[in-house]
Amino acid sequence: MSIKAYQQTARRTENPREIEYRLFAQVTAALVEAQKTGKSDLHKLMDALDWNRRVWSALSLDCANPDNGLPAQLRASIISLSIFVSKHTSEIMREDEDIQDLIDINRLIMQGLNGE
Template sequence: MYQFTYAEVVDDSPQDMRERERDALARCIDMLEAAEKAGPQSAEARDALTFLRRLWSIFIEDLSSEGNDLPRDLRVQLISIGIWTLKEIERLRSGAKQSFGDLIEINAIIRDGLA
């Protein structure tokens, strides 16, 4: 699992930070793909959705901070994607949705945009 101290993250260059975000999203996508194969009630699904929820919670918190250097419009758009992601996670957990495909696709787009 990805665990970093705050000091390690703060000292990173923007390129290093994007690389970590890309790596975390890639790991998440791998987990979501395994969950898609195992089914929405599987341990793989539980683990993938927990990881994804934590990751997007971190992203949303960072995007909401005044210290974030991204343009405001981009931050707002990414926060909207994050909120949608959190809602999709709950739909999967509740059984209202059965496929992880949309989450995989959106997170892959975000990951690829960090390249």
Template sequence: MQHGALAYQQTTKTVETPREREAALLVKAAAGIQRTRDAWPVDFAELVDALTYNRKLWTIFMSSATEQEGGLPAPVRQNIANLGIFILNETREILENPQDPARLEGLVNINRQLAAGLRGK
């Protein structure tokens, strides 16, 4: 039975569009941050792990989106860059002063909303 699940996962990966993959990664990052928020207070290492994953993801998005060869219109590239800068700054500020778990909600909401947009919802 395990072979069937593995085959399904591999097939899913091959038919998944780049937009669907990006949406899935955003949802994964949001879920990690949400788990940290729900389990507050958490071990600082858990917070660092969740925020580092999200930061790396957004760094890749920003790098990819701002390339002119990517085919995105300039306003879309700029919006992604602006969101990414906000995410990176907010992440830094949360890590410097991790007393307010409510600040994590903004990061979760941005990821979920962008994922929904990528999925056309």
């Protein structure tokens, strides 16, 4: 099966929550792998941190859109989390901060998306 056919099938069978869950699962797995190697594989760490920050930035931008259908309080919370993720990511990149907080946040979001 070609990648294009797979993507079309996935779009037809996954709802938006499932797509978001899958994205968070993938980026969180990358963060976990980067945590294992730490700064010994700086490229892997920076790639995972950048990917996570881009995911959160996209969520923030989406939540800032007045046409977003989520409740205002939930949108504000997501934007606040995005700001924290961005700041904490910068601290990890500059200093020796722990990546675990980002992993924990993503896992909590995954639980919410999964209805847990």
